[in-house]
Amino acid sequence: xxxxxxxxxxxxxxxxxxxxxxxxxxxxxxxxxxxxxxxxxxxxxxxxxxxxxxxxxxxxxxxxxxxxxxxxxxxxxxxxxxxxxxxxxxxxxxxxxxxxxxxxxxxxxxxxxxxxxxxxxxxxxxxxxxxxxxxxxxxxxxxxxxxxxxxxxxxxxxxxxxxxxxxxxxxxxxxxxxxxxxxxxxxxxxxxxxxxxxxxxxxxxxxxxxxxxxxxxxxxxxxxxxxxxxxxxxxxxxxxxxxxxxxxxxxxxxxxxxxxxxxxxxxxxx
Amino acid sequence: xxxxxxxxxxxxxxxxxxxxxxxxxxxxxxxxxxxxxxxxxxxxxxxxxxxxxxxxxxxxxxxxxxxxxxxxxxxxxxxxxxxxxxxxxxxxxxxxxxxxxxxxxxxxxxxxxxxxxxxxxxxxxxxxxxxxxxxxxxxxxxxxxxxxxxxxxxxxxxxxxxxxxxxxxxxxxxxxxxxxxxxxxxxxxxxxxxxxxxxxxxxxxxxxxxxxxxxxxxxxxxxxxxxxxxxxxxxxxxxxxxxxxxxxxxxxxxxxxxxxxxxxxxxxxxxxxxxxxxxxxxxxxxxxxxxxxxxxxxxxxxxxxxxx
Numbered sequence: 354x355x356x357x358x359x360x361x362x363x364x365x366x367x368x369x370x371x372x373x374x375x376x377x378x379x380x381x382x383x384x385x386x387x388x389x390x391x392x393x394x395x396x397x398x399x400x401x402x403x404x405x406x407x408x409x410x411x412x413x414x415x416x417x418x419x420x421x422x423x424x425x426x427x428x429x430x431x432x433x434x435x436x437x438x439x440x441x442x443x444x445x446x447x448x449x450x451x452x453x454x455x456x457x458x459x460x461x462x463x464x465x466x467x468x469x470x471x472x473x474x475x476x477x478x479x480x481x482x483x484x485x486x487x488x489x490x491x492x493x494x495x496x497x498x499x500x501x502x503x504x505x506x507x508x509x510x511x512x513x514x515x516x517x518x519x520x521x522x523x524x525x526x527x528x529x530x531x532x533x534x535x536x537x538x539x540x541x542x543x544x545x546x547x548x549x550x551x552x553x554x555x556x557x558x559x560x561x562x563x564x565x566x567x568x569x570x571x572x573x574x575x576x577x578x579x580x581x582x583x584x585x586x587x588x589x590x591x592x593x594x595x596x597x598x599x600x601x602x603x604x605x606x607x608x609x610x611x612x613x614x615x616x617x618x619x620x621x622x623x
Numbered sequence: 624x625x626x627x628x629x630x631x632x633x634x635x636x637x638x639x640x641x642x643x644x645x646x647x648x649x650x651x652x653x654x655x656x657x658x659x660x661x662x663x664x665x666x667x668x669x670x671x672x673x674x675x676x677x678x679x680x681x682x683x684x685x686x687x688x689x690x691x692x693x694x695x696x697x698x699x700x701x702x703x704x705x706x707x708x709x710x711x712x713x714x715x716x717x718x719x720x721x722x723x724x725x726x727x728x729x730x731x732x733x734x735x736x737x738x739x740x741x742x743x744x745x746x747x748x749x750x751x752x753x754x755x756x757x758x759x760x761x762x763x764x765x766x767x768x769x770x771x772x773x774x775x776x777x778x779x780x781x782x783x784x785x786x787x788x789x790x791x792x793x794x795x796x797x798x799x800x801x802x803x804x805x806x807x808x809x810x811x812x813x814x815x816x817x818x819x820x821x822x823x824x825x826x827x828x829x830x831x832x833x834x835x836x837x838x839x840x841x842x843x844x845x846x847x848x849x850x851x852x853x854x855x856x857x858x859x860x861x862x863x864x865x866x867x868x869x870x871x872x873x874x875x876x877x878x879x880x881x882x883x884x885x886x887x888x889x890x891x892x893x894x895x896x897x898x899x900x901x902x903x904x905x906x907x908x909x910x911x912x913x914x915x916x917x918x919x920x921x922x923x924x925x926x927x928x929x930x931x
Contacts, residue, residue, distance in 0.1 A: 427814070428810070429812050429814045429815070432809065432810055439806065439810075443804075444804070444806050445806075445810070446804065446807060447800040447803035447804040447807055448803060449803050450799060450800060454796060457796070458797065458808070459811055461793055461812075462810075462811045463811075463812040466793035466794045466797045467792070468792045468793070469792060469793050470792060470793075471791055471793050471795075471796040515810075
């Protein structure tokens with residue numbers, strides 16, 4: 354379904370700010386699986402997601418989605434196969450346009466956009482019915498600018514929009530990180546519901562070990578731009594949040610040890 | 624009365640310019656200074672065609688497409704060659720100055736002896752009034768002025784309606800969304816770059832169309848006539864926004880047209896009261912400065928008041 358081969362990306366190459374964000378990431382994701390990606394800040398987990406979405410073109414490596422080589426495709430072209438929800442709840446919707454308009458725009462994701470009406474009179478009922486499935490009473494606010502809604506409401510709508518036409522791949526980029534705990538819970542439940550109902554292949558980046566341990570059927574742990582651990586199948590079922598936290602602590606200690614050792618060596622020999 | 628009538632007419636003609644600026648400035652937040660060149664370009668193309676005896680309607684349509692090409696250039700410079708917005712516009716505007724001179728063959732092209740839109744307007748006015756002069760609210764006005772106002776108003780209404788329809792299509796909505804939230808519409812499969820190019824095409828097409836009408840109404844095309852027109856358009860758009868504080872497309876379009884007419888009326892009155900015409904552009908620029916800065920300062924003052 355999704356194949357990543359040796360992805361590499363360096364930002365600000367050749368400057369003092371050079372960041373090697375991806376250092377050869379390879380990953381195979383099967384049709385219908387729900388993968389969570391965790392990692393420390395700067396581990397490259399969001400970069401990985403953006404590489405798949407096409408926010409930038411990778412320096413090396415190959416990306417295949419549904420057996421199509423999309424490595425060189427621009428972002429908007431990949432959108433025909435990929436649905437996305439961003440970390441910032443304001444990123445996924447056009448604030449001055451109405452709820453109905455936003456949804457209707459999403460209903461044509463990846464399709465050509467001609468001179469047909471965006472909101473034909475008949476279409477509105479369909480939009481309203483699907484918004485009603487969110488159980489957030491948003492169906493009564495179809496003609497309000499979406500910018501007047503709360504972050505949680507907008508994120509729920511973004512999720513609905515990303516999956517309005519069934520995407521081959523759903524990308525979730527820490528999509529609950531900027532929400533209050535109650536809204537975050539609501540979005541997590543909604544995500545589970547939508548993903549399982551539509552059997553969506555999903556790649557979700559999260560900072561929450563709890564989410565990683567409870568959601569999905571595979572966990573990919575990243576560090577320093579490469580995959581550190583990959584829990585799938587039976588192994589995945591035994592992973593608990595505490596295990597993930599412990600693993601991260603180990604990494605941190607190793608790194609501190611590295612630094613301390615380097616310091617010691619420097620003192621001793623330089 | 625004639626003064627008032629002509630202020631209305633010019634305000635309506637320039638409302639097409641303002642609609643163009645609405646697309647670049649309000650929809651895309653793109654301060655497109657190409658408008659200064661493309662309004663003259665439209666006037667030049669129309670004028671040179673008219674002096675060669677072509678039909679005024681064809682001349683106006685040709686002016687529209689000429690403007691589209693100018694917008695296309697700016698759009699391509701910005702999106703494909705990654706040149707800064709303002710600079711892309713400045714480059715095309717500067718290039719257009721020479722092109723306009725070539726198109727006209729001279730720096731000023733009079734249109735008083737050829738058949739133009741105003742010839743039709745005069746006939747329309749005569750037909751409506753019955754003879755060469757009409758009375759409007761008790762004031763005598765010439766059939767030409769009266770007819771021009773009616774004709775131009777009709778043209779503006781039709782174009783605004785088409786614009787409204789367009790902005791409610793799939794394509795037009797994608798264009799609005801491109802300006803509203805680039806990241807979102809890209810994730811929904813729209814090339815923001817293409818939208819900007821298309822938007823600037825339409826925008827400058829409208830501006831050039833306004834130029835063609837203006838040249839015919841005032842009876843000449845002049846290579847200098849475009850100077851400061853972008854600021855004029857901005858003023859109209861800003862007044863329109865203040866008049867109708869809504870972001871819906873219909874309201875914004877109507878607001879922009881009203882803004883243009885109102886601004887022209889204010890200027891006419893100011894000139895009447897003794898404003899030196901040489902100061903016109905200075906006053907316009909100061910006005911736009913004020914309109915841009917005041918809301919920000921008011922917000923600050925309000926926050927200050929709320930804090931204390």
